[in-house]
Amino acid sequence: MGQLDGKVAIITGAAQGIGKVTAQRFVEEGAMVYAWDINEEKGVAMSKELGASVVFQQVNTTSFTEVEKAVGAIVEERGRIDILINNAGITRDASLKKMTPEQWQQVIDVNLTGVFYCTKVVAAQMSEQQYGRICNASSVVGLYGNFGQTNYVATKAGLIGMTKTWARELGRKGITVNAVAPGFIATDMIETVPQEILDSFKTRTPLQRLGQPEDIANAYVFLSSDQASFITGTVLSVDGGLII
Numbered sequence: 001m002g003q004l005d006g007k008v009a010i011i012t013g014a015a016q017g018i019g020k021v022t023a024q025r026f027v028e029e030g031a032m033v034y035a036w037d038i039n040e041e042k043g044v045a046m047s048k049e050l051g052a053s054v055v056f057q058q059v060n061t062t063s064f065t066e067v068e069k070a071v072g073a074i075v076e077e078r079g080r081i082d083i084l085i086n087n088a089g090i091t092r093d094a095s096l097k098k099m100t101p102e103q104w105q106q107v108i109d110v111n112l113t114g115v116f117y118c119t120k121v122v123a124a125q126m127s128e129q130q131y132g133r134i135c136n137a138s139s140v141v142g143l144y145g146n147f148g149q150t151n152y153v154a155t156k157a158g159l160i161g162m163t164k165t166w167a168r169e170l171g172r173k174g175i176t177v178n179a180v181a182p183g184f185i186a187t188d189m190i191e192t193v194p195q196e197i198l199d200s201f202k203t204r205t206p207l208q209r210l211g212q213p214e215d216i217a218n219a220y221v222f223l224s225s226d227q228a229s230f231i232t233g234t235v236l237s238v239d240g241g242l243i244i
Contacts, residue, residue, distance in 0.1 A: 003226070004026055004224060006030065012085045018182075018213045022085060026217075039103045057070050067117045081122055083134075084124075086119065088106055091152050107151035107152055111152065112162075123170055130173060130174040137165070137180060138156045140242055143243060181235050184211060215238055
């Protein structure tokens with residue numbers, strides 16, 4: 001018996017990386033997963049790989065209309081949505097001096113506005129059923145800042161504030177809202193990072209290694225399960241002790 005048996009979950013940014021591994025873990029724990037991503041090729045491949053318990057939906061979370069349509073289709077098919085993992089995110093790094101208005105807005109649109117759209121629509125359904133679990137993907141940089149990431153840090157810090165606000169607003173509806181703040185995780189996003197910098201990440205982390213996508217996925221499983229039914233408004237740092 002899995003921790004998420006019979007639950008219906010939406011995972012955004014699920015075609016690869018942490019999102020894909022999270023989808024796999026949710027399936028292993030008994031959930032029916034609706035995997036959202038804008039990359040159709042990778043999304044279809046991922047759903048075929050993970051089997052019948054994963055349905056891929058090509059959704060641009062920066063479009064309120066697309067989010068509404070996708071949620072409506074799930075509710076019509078399943079009758080409910082139990083879990084929302086707001087995992088989708090992008091980076092467009094540059095120093096303040098070099099960052100363009102376009103780079104700023106692109107990251108704000110996906111990492112912040114997209115999360116608002118998804119949560120607004122899904123929370124309405126969860127409120128009707130008086131049950132829900134919402135997890136937002138923040139970051140250690142949202143707590144402490146990072147050189148060259150004004151836009152990204154702004155979104156990840158903003159998500160912490162949104163998480164705490166929604167926890168206050170939605171708790172009476174039986175909905176918990178939490179955030180996960182990963183440290184340095186070995187995903188495709190850091191494949192271009194020079195080895196000496198990766199080594200410095202490991203040195204700065206007390207556990208002396210990079211995190212794995214499974215580490216974040218396991219946190220999402222826990223926060224989405226009944227074991228975390230009295231946890232809301234919290235930020236769970238999954239960073240190997242980086243922020244100690």
